[in-house]
Amino acid sequence: xxxxxxxxxxxxxxxxxxxxxxxxxxxxxxxxxxxxxxxxxxxxxxxxxxxxxxxxxxxxxxxxxxxxxxxxxxxxxxxxxxxxxxxxxxxxxxxxxxxxxxxxxxxxxxxxxxx
Amino acid sequence: xxxxxxxxxxxxxxxxxxxxxxxxxxxxxxxxxxxxxxxxxxxxxxxxxxxxxxxxxxxxxxxxxxxxxxxxxxxxxxxxxxxxxxxxxxxxxxxxxxxxxxxxxxxxxxxxxxx
Numbered sequence: 001x002x003x004x005x006x007x008x009x010x011x012x013x014x015x016x017x018x019x020x021x022x023x024x025x026x027x028x029x030x031x032x033x034x035x036x037x038x039x040x041x042x043x044x045x046x047x048x049x050x051x052x053x054x055x056x057x058x059x060x061x062x063x064x065x066x067x068x069x070x071x072x073x074x075x076x077x078x079x080x081x082x083x084x085x086x087x088x089x090x091x092x093x094x095x096x097x098x099x100x101x102x103x104x105x106x107x108x109x110x111x112x113x114x115x
Numbered sequence: 116x117x118x119x120x121x122x123x124x125x126x127x128x129x130x131x132x133x134x135x136x137x138x139x140x141x142x143x144x145x146x147x148x149x150x151x152x153x154x155x156x157x158x159x160x161x162x163x164x165x166x167x168x169x170x171x172x173x174x175x176x177x178x179x180x181x182x183x184x185x186x187x188x189x190x191x192x193x194x195x196x197x198x199x200x201x202x203x204x205x206x207x208x209x210x211x212x213x214x215x216x217x218x219x220x221x222x223x224x225x226x227x228x229x230x
Binding site: 088 | 148150152158159160162165206210217218219220221222223
């Protein structure tokens, strides 16, 4: 089954404790991205990756890191989480053929609470 | 810069009524892509439609239809004979073919269909 998986689905942590949210897709998609969803703000892009070893900042990258060592994985790293990073996080992937964007497939979401 | 405006924050209708969700976009690119996603109460994001800027034909899929009008920069979504299962948050999104493919989302419209 074609899918994007994220782990963990729920996480409660404390300020300053490093954490990683994993994202994996099995569709051989070049493009992957992370979004956060906050009430009243919709979805905002954090980071994206056009292909392996190619990453770039989205609209709200502060406080986050990513890496793309393999095509299928795109982990989101919070080196020192703060309460304002409490949010619902989505990973997404899509085909991107010669820059033409196709629909993005989203993971199930990770609800993060930082106390 | 790209922008998507969904002016209707919340809409409530009675089952079997028709409802239209508005989406107005801004971009300077001549090639761009518009999407609609549905987020039901379970939280996942479900792709509904993708439309490129060169295809102004309206689309119908069952009870769903989309009206794309470049003259007014709008991509409105109509649900005919609404059902309780249509209750969800609906997001309109925009991306362009300018080297990277970050999706810019509107803030969403929460649709409640009452039995």
